[in-house]
Amino acid sequence: MAPKILLNQDLCIGCNTCPLIDSDTFEMDTTIYKAKVKKQPSTITESIQSAVSSCPVGAISIVEETK
Numbered sequence: 001m002a003p004k005i006l007l008n009q010d011l012c013i014g015c016n017t018c019p020l021i022d023s024d025t026f027e028m029d030t031t032i033y034k035a036k037v038k039k040q041p042s043t044i045t046e047s048i049q050s051a052v053s054s055c056p057v058g059a060i061s062i063v064e065e066t067k
């Protein structure tokens with residue numbers, strides 16, 4: 001099972017918090033000023049969890065993919 005990060009751009013308000021917390025995983029799409037997943041991680045790190053809990057609109061969630 002691999003974790004997968006979902007980022008709901010409909011909810012994202014472009015606050016730039018998640019890329020600040022984890023720039024390896026999140027980046028801003030500067031054409032629409034919303035964040036996106038830069039790279040899916042192999043494991044969920046503390047910084048990813050921190051980004052998830054710091055998002056003011058709850059736009060980021062983590063799912064475990066079942067194969």
Ligand code: SF4
Nearest residue numbers: 012013015016018055
């Ligand atoms: S923390 Fe949430 S609202 Fe802020 S840029 Fe990231 S996804 Fe968007």
